[in-house]
Amino acid sequence: MYTIMFVVAVAGLFLSTLVLSNLPAAAQDAKPSLVKDVSIPTNAATMGDKAYSPNPVEVNVGGGVTWSNDDTQIHTATSGAAGSADAGSVFDSGILSPGATFDFVFDKAGTFDYHCTMHPQMVGTVTVS
Numbered sequence: 161m162y163t164i165m166f167v168v169a170v171a172g173l174f175l176s177t178l179v180l181s182n183l184p185a186a187a188q189d190a191k192p193s194l195v196k197d198v199s200i201p202t203n204a205a206t207m208g209d210k211a212y213s214p215n216p217v218e219v220n221v222g223g224g225v226t227w228s229n230d231d232t233q234i235h236t237a238t239s240g241a242a243g244s245a246d247a248g249s250v251f252d253s254g255i256l257s258p259g260a261t262f263d264f265v266f267d268k269a270g271t272f273d274y275h276c277t278m279h280p281q282m283v284g285t286v287t288v289s
């Protein structure tokens with residue numbers, strides 16, 4: 161009886177190892193906990209540094225941020241300071257319609273300020289370490 165249980169357990173272990181090792185690399189790398197969600201709340205245009213929530217947001221290198229436009233107006237999440245020469249050079253959501261989302265993965269450490277191109281008073285920061 162115990163021998164049979166042992167054989168079944170070993171076979172199960174072997175099969176699950178086989179299945180896991182054959183998963184595509186992308187599936188094994190998927191770690192949802194590394195992604196932070198940032199909401200653009202209702203009336204964001206009037207909210208300054210509260211227009212992206214939470215703000216600031218911290219992620220590890222290799223982690224990502226998903227911005228969600230939960231407002232009724234269009235917005236962007238655009239790296240850099242409004243109107244600066246390098247605005248949008250790290251990331252730029254483009255126009256986010258109400259309900260739209262934008263994902264970006266950070267592969268370098270640093271402090272990344274960003275803003276909304278339509279409402280430059282909307283500002284946020286992503287800290288990557």
Ligand SMILES: [Cu+2]
Binds near residue numbers: 204
């Ligand atoms: Cu905006």
